[in-house]
Amino acid sequence: MRSATLLLITAARALTPLSTHQLAAEHAKNVQRHESDLADSAKRWGAPIPVTGDDDASWRAVAAPRTVLAAPSVMPRAVARRIKREADARFSEQTSMSRFSMTEDLRDCHADELPRTKRWLRAFVASQRFAGALRVPEAANATQLAIYDALIVKYAPDLARDRAASGQPVHRDFSTLTLNVALSDADDFIGGGTRFEGPGDVTLTPVRAGDAVAHAGRTRHAGAATTEGERYVLVCFLASTAPDHARLSLARAMDLRRAGKYARAVRAARSALPTDAVDAAELHKVAGLSLRGLADASARRRPHLAEALADAAAAHLSEAARLAPYDVVALHSVASLALARASSGEDFRAAAELCRAALRAARTDVERAYPAHDLALAEGETERLSAVAVAR
Numbered sequence: 001m002r003s004a005t006l007l008l009i010t011a012a013r014a015l016t017p018l019s020t021h022q023l024a025a026e027h028a029k030n031v032q033r034h035e036s037d038l039a040d041s042a043k044r045w046g047a048p049i050p051v052t053g054d055d056d057a058s059w060r061a062v063a064a065p066r067t068v069l070a071a072p073s074v075m076p077r078a079v080a081r082r083i084k085r086e087a088d089a090r091f092s093e094q095t096s097m098s099r100f101s102m103t104e105d106l107r108d109c110h111a112d113e114l115p116r117t118k119r120w121l122r123a124f125v126a127s128q129r130f131a132g133a134l135r136v137p138e139a140a141n142a143t144q145l146a147i148y149d150a151l152i153v154k155y156a157p158d159l160a161r162d163r164a165a166s167g168q169p170v171h172r173d174f175s176t177l178t179l180n181v182a183l184s185d186a187d188d189f190i191g192g193g194t195r196f197e198g199p200g201d202v203t204l205t206p207v208r209a210g211d212a213v214a215h216a217g218r219t220r221h222a223g224a225a226t227t228e229g230e231r232y233v234l235v236c237f238l239a240s241t242a243p244d245h246a247r248l249s250l251a252r253a254m255d256l257r258r259a260g261k262y263a264r265a266v267r268a269a270r271s272a273l274p275t276d277a278v279d280a281a282e283l284h285k286v287a288g289l290s291l292r293g294l295a296d297a298s299a300r301r302r303p304h305l306a307e308a309l310a311d312a313a314a315a316h317l318s319e320a321a322r323l324a325p326y327d328v329v330a331l332h333s334v335a336s337l338a339l340a341r342a343s344s345g346e347d348f349r350a351a352a353e354l355c356r357a358a359l360r361a362a363r364t365d366v367e368r369a370y371p372a373h374d375l376a377l378a379e380g381e382t383e384r385l386s387a388v389a390v391a392r
């Protein structure tokens with residue numbers, strides 16, 4: 001009982017929004033993690049690199065308003081070729097496939113294990129040429145940057161499980177700024193490129209080895225599918241030495257999720273969102289995490305925890321629906337969760353009302369289909385339960 005109560009409290013604290021006290025606790029954990037990340041980076045990459053002024057015009061914005069910058073030939077093509085060979089030698093010693101990326105459909109290795117790559121990268125980040133990449137707004141205030149990780153990634157259809165396309169799904173990096181240097185020429189492969197999600201979805205395929213792209217780690221992006229040939233990239237993840245709480249909270253949330261600690265993951269993910277100007281889509285994701293936790297807690301027969309995570313999901317979904325009252329999916333999600341949790345006539349009536357709100361926002365038949373289906377279920381249950389009540 002005691003442990004169930006404690007768990008309930010833990011999960012209920014994930015409820016939105018977090019109090020000042022909870023936020024401070026999350027930030028304290030971030031600082032701890034940040035310090036250990038910096039220590040780890042110093043061991044592998046050396047001391048943080050002071051940022052020099054920005055007067056380099058070679059970086060150009062290519063995907064406003066998300067601010068993705070591109071610059072041609074930041075690395076001499078001959079260096080890119082040598083780095084690629086260095087990585088190939090490493091790959092041939094490796095038996096495992098991808099170790100650090102989000103998918104197994106590629107091959108990767110740590111760039112700090114490759115002496116030539118390591119030397120080039122540190123020198124480049126310290127150079128005036130790199131400074132233009134700091135026009136990415138998230139990096140604008142950084143005075144020192146630490147390389148906390150860098151990978152060489154190789155995409156080739158042969159490496160993919162389906163042997164057809166090698167890529168990486170849409171994700172965020174846990175960096176303040178990501179530098180992505182092409183190690184292959186565009187005509188070495190078909191498909192590929194870095195895809196940036198969102199309105200005006202754009203895929204950047206640098207023309208020549210040595211061309212680079214820079215973006216905020218938090219900008220959602222993917223490695224577009226390489227369907228023929230081979231595509232190599234050097235991806236470098238840079239962190240500002242000042243703790244970036246949005247980045248750190250998100251990184252902790254992902255670790256906690258992987259460890260199956262959903263309630264704590266939800267709280268960390270919630271603390272990654274700004275206290276003002278929260279985006280409904282971000283709240284959807286936190287709700288998604290709560291729902292996954294709910295499923296997990298139910299499977300492990302932890303009803304109190306499941307209940308608290310369902311509360312967290314409902315709270316985040318309602319907040320999202322309040323922020324985006326025109327968003328049928330948000331409104332319907334609130335309704336369908338209420339329906340799933342309903343047990344009394346009153347619950348079903350409330351769920352039906354939420355379905356009607358979603359229906360009012362719907363503009364097309366497709367948007368109407370799910371809320372209408374759920375409304376019929378909710379009304380059916382309301383009727384059935386009132387018939388039972390009368391029969392008694």
Ligand SMILES: O=C(O)CCC(=O)C(=O)O
Nearest residue numbers: 193194222223224233235
């Ligand atoms: O293939 C690309 O250009 C994207 C690589 C990437 O996003 C990553 O390794 O984190």
Ligand SMILES: [Fe+2]
Nearest residue numbers: 171172173221
């Ligand atoms: Fe990435």
